[in-house]
Amino acid sequence: MSTRPQRSQKKRPQRSIEKKGNAKDYVSTAQQFFTAYDAHDVDGMLGLCADGALGRYAPYGRESVVPIRGGIDVIWRAFPNAVPNFRVKVIELIPAKGNTVVIQAEMSGPIPAEVPEVAKKGQDVHIAHCYILRFDTDSKITRLDAYWDNTVLNSIKASGV
DSSP states (O other): OOOSOOOOOOOOOOOOOSOOOOHHHHHHHHHHHHHHHHTTOHHHHHHTEEEEEEEEEGGGOTTOOEEIIIIIHHHHHHHHHHSTTOEEEEEEEEEOSTTEEEEEEEEEEEOSSOBTTTBOTTOEEEEEEEEEEEEOTTSOEEEEEEEEOOHHHHHHHHHTO
């Protein structure tokens, strides 16, 4: 008879056979997303988002979380009308812990009308942005948070343009 303590015979949980995303996949999806954004390809951007994905544009308020489809995509579709030649330039993509990628980007384009002390009509304005993207196991975007310096936009709004 053995005097060694017996290990419990618990079954290990079965590993999922689903594809698990990794940092390289997440960065690739983020790059594709911003390439589509720069091309004004909203349908391409949406194709990289999971069903039920949520987004928040922080300058609109901490509680401004809305669905990407039927919410933020409306803003994305409006950009080319407001600023027909707007551009999106990725400065840096930073894989973060877990399923997150942080992106430093610059949005730019010609201002549609003169804004005193800010820009002349047609002058390119550059606005730094920071995005935090979170992904599911299929490397689809489930959450998008965006932060930017709202000084230029507030000046435009205040000018009545």
